Amino acid sequence: MGFFDFVKNVGKKLVGASEAQAAPAPALTQEVASHGFDTSKLQIGTSGNNVQLSGQVKSQEEAERIILALGNTVGVAQVDTSQLIVAAETPAAKFYTVKKGDTLWKIAETHYGKGADYPKIVAANNPPIVNPDLIQPGWVLRIP
Numbered sequence: 001m002g003f004f005d006f007v008k009n010v011g012k013k014l015v016g017a018s019e020a021q022a023a024p025a026p027a028l029t030q031e032v033a034s035h036g037f038d039t040s041k042l043q044i045g046t047s048g049n050n051v052q053l054s055g056q057v058k059s060q061e062e063a064e065r066i067i068l069a070l071g072n073t074v075g076v077a078q079v080d081t082s083q084l085i086v087a088a089e090t091p092a093a094k095f096y097t098v099k100k101g102d103t104l105w106k107i108a109e110t111h112y113g114k115g116a117d118y119p120k121i122v123a124a125n126n127p128p129i130v131n132p133d134l135i136q137p138g139w140v141l142r143i144p
Contacts, residue, residue: 001084032066060092093124103135124141
């Protein structure tokens with residue numbers, strides 16, 4: 001898949017993370033598992049503020065959602081998926097970095113032509129979206 005860039009001082013704060021470095025691999029693995037993903041075929045490693053994700057996932061969507069679970073944590077600047085195997089390849093979603101003043105309605109209007117389609121973005125982005133009224137600048141979102 002490749003490399004995915006994130007804003008390292010934005011996102012969920014995990015134990016052991018700082019703006020200078022990502023949380024330790026066990027904490028990141030636990031974060032991925034907390035969102036309902038099977039981590040038995042994944043290996044997560046860290047080096048400073050970079051995360052290496054390898055192993056196997058079922059689908060492109062699952063891979064993208066795991067990347068967002070990792071990248072939208074404090075201390076992660078980049079997620080390397082060059083060693084990740086996706087069992088069922090499908091077209092990749094677009095990624096969008098939230099800017100100050102953005103709303104999900106405005107993002108949906110830009111990408112779909114209708115603001116009322118914002119629930120598609122919410123459904124594709126858990127994590128990091130828990131409350132659609134609370135999005136943060138710097139978050140990276142999937143736009144399916």
